Amino acid sequence: MSTGKGSPTSSPPPSTPGLPSLAPLTEHDEEEEVSWATGFSSRRRSLAHLTAINTRASDKTADNLLPLLSPVAQLREQMTPDKPYFPGQPKSLEGIALRSFCLGAALSVSVISMVLVLVLTSSPLWRLPFFAGALSTFHFLEFWTTAKYNTPAATISAFLLTANWPAYAIAHTAASLECLLTKLFFPNWSWAPVYTSHIILLLGLVLVFGGQFIRSTAMIQAGQSFNHIVQHRKRDSHSLVTNGIYATLRHPAYFGFFWWGLGTQLVLGNIVCLVAYTIVLWNFFSARVKHEEAYLVRFFGDDYVEYKKKVPTMMPFIG
Numbered sequence: 001m002s003t004g005k006g007s008p009t010s011s012p013p014p015s016t017p018g019l020p021s022l023a024p025l026t027e028h029d030e031e032e033e034v035s036w037a038t039g040f041s042s043r044r045r046s047l048a049h050l051t052a053i054n055t056r057a058s059d060k061t062a063d064n065l066l067p068l069l070s071p072v073a074q075l076r077e078q079m080t081p082d083k084p085y086f087p088g089q090p091k092s093l094e095g096i097a098l099r100s101f102c103l104g105a106a107l108s109v110s111v112i113s114m115v116l117v118l119v120l121t122s123s124p125l126w127r128l129p130f131f132a133g134a135l136s137t138f139h140f141l142e143f144w145t146t147a148k149y150n151t152p153a154a155t156i157s158a159f160l161l162t163a164n165w166p167a168y169a170i171a172h173t174a175a176s177l178e179c180l181l182t183k184l185f186f187p188n189w190s191w192a193p194v195y196t197s198h199i200i201l202l203l204g205l206v207l208v209f210g211g212q213f214i215r216s217t218a219m220i221q222a223g224q225s226f227n228h229i230v231q232h233r234k235r236d237s238h239s240l241v242t243n244g245i246y247a248t249l250r251h252p253a254y255f256g257f258f259w260w261g262l263g264t265q266l267v268l269g270n271i272v273c274l275v276a277y278t279i280v281l282w283n284f285f286s287a288r289v290k291h292e293e294a295y296l297v298r299f300f301g302d303d304y305v306e307y308k309k310k311v312p313t314m315m316p317f318i319g
Contacts, residue, residue, distance in 0.1 A: 207263025215256025
């Protein structure tokens, strides 16, 4: 049926009683469908003409594109400690642990042995374990003070166990043998008057403990300016230390070891090694001070020259 001019309209179908009414389907224009189909077809054609992705590198560049290490190997490389700390290296943790354990064990055995000999016998052989304990303490403190106050220089060599090898080992072996043989075969013999024996022993103990204290204190106060080896080049961290114990002693670390070494021979009751130690230590430190101060004057100029004039070494005829 037509209702005047215009497009014909369709009347909705009659509703069926008892059933819900349904909305009529939306009619789409034929032109819209053609436009949508054309656009989809053009997109498919454009995708079909995309340049193919090259998933394989040329022979010349393939090696450069591959990673040098697998991800697991790269992670392991990042987590691996520096090589100087590996076994056999200058800062080997294994070597440091082993030496520390051995020195601690030697000190423990020495102290126990010394106490047992003193308590259970009247033998003067307690001096031998005392000497071993003093040596163990000295070498441990050399590394410990270096590790705590001059950490970059904390290598295995800081224990000084093999310094001046084998002369150093020969000297201590000779001192131990002299004490052992004289106390075993000549127990009543003394190179000093009898009434002075206790005074000499006390003097030796003072020199051993005092010398160790002064040397360790010098290393602590110098910090990174201290080194077991004479430096031929001035480092940025190297400064002229003139305060603290350095205001009284020009080379307190050398002073401490010089008198510590002589004190050990007084405690042991050695006369031959006392003379030998005096000669060897004097020659060593006399040459070392002269050699080292030539570089210190070069490093610090007039400041060290003035310091040298004011502060003595307290070692006889040295400096």
